[in-house]
Amino acid sequence: MSITITTTINGKAVSAGAEASTSLLEFLRDTLEYKGTKLCCNTGECGACTVIYNGKPINSCVTLAADANGAEITTIEGLADGDKLHPVQxxxxxxxxxxxxxxxPGYIISVKALLDRTKKPTAEEIEEAVSGNICRCTGYNKIVDAIQLAAQRL
Ligand code: FES
Ligand code: FES
Structure with a gap:
């Protein structure tokens, strides 16, 4: 069954059709062409697909597109101001x-949501904020450095 989803993405009103079983991640990437939100595990384990949903970070792969109806969503494409990157980026x-x-993109979205809540996060708050994000490359220390630097700059 196809449904119409009316939502706000990165401050813009959007209306498009989706199957009732379509995930929010599929809706963003395949229907709306917001390819910055990544598909990885597709089971809610890795955080690559994180978006901000009504102020909170969520895994869009395990959220239905239908739940976006009437919601406000921020994806990685919504962070930069023209050519100027967001301080977290x-x-x-x-x-x-x-x-x-x-x-x-998933990390940056999780960190943005954290810094929207608190400008001076503790080490525990930082750890908790990115506990749902997995990185296979960096060893994590540089990611923590990035979060602390972004917090200082905001
Ligand atoms: S792709 Fe959604 S949590 Fe991994
Ligand atoms: S998986 Fe995190 S930079 Fe490669």
């Missing part, structure tokens, strides 16, 4: 926290 670059980059 810039901090990931400046600290070398990006290697293959596949996990990076």
């Amino acid at each position: 810039q901090a990931f670059i400046d600290t070398g926290a990006v290697q293959c980059g596949y996990c990076t």
Whole structure:
């Protein structure tokens, strides 16, 4: 059964059809062409597909597109201001926290959600905020450095 989903993505009103079983990740990537949100495990384990949903980070692979109806969603494409990267994006670059980059959009979205909640996160809050994100390349220390640098700059 096809349904119409009306939602707000990165501040823009969007309306498009989806099957009732379509995941929010499929809706974003395949229907709306927001390819920055990554598909990896597709089972809610790795955080590559993280988006901000009504202010909270969620795994879009295990969320139905239908749940986006009436919601406000932020994807990685919504962070930069024209050519100017968001401070979290810039901090990931400046600290070398990006290697293959596949996990990076999910991390950056989780960190943005954290820093929207608190400008001075504790080490525990940082650990908790990215506990659902997996990186296979960086060894994590540089990601923590990036989060701390972004917090200082915001
Ligand atoms: S792709 Fe969604 S949590 Fe891994
Ligand atoms: S930078 Fe490669 S998985 Fe994180």
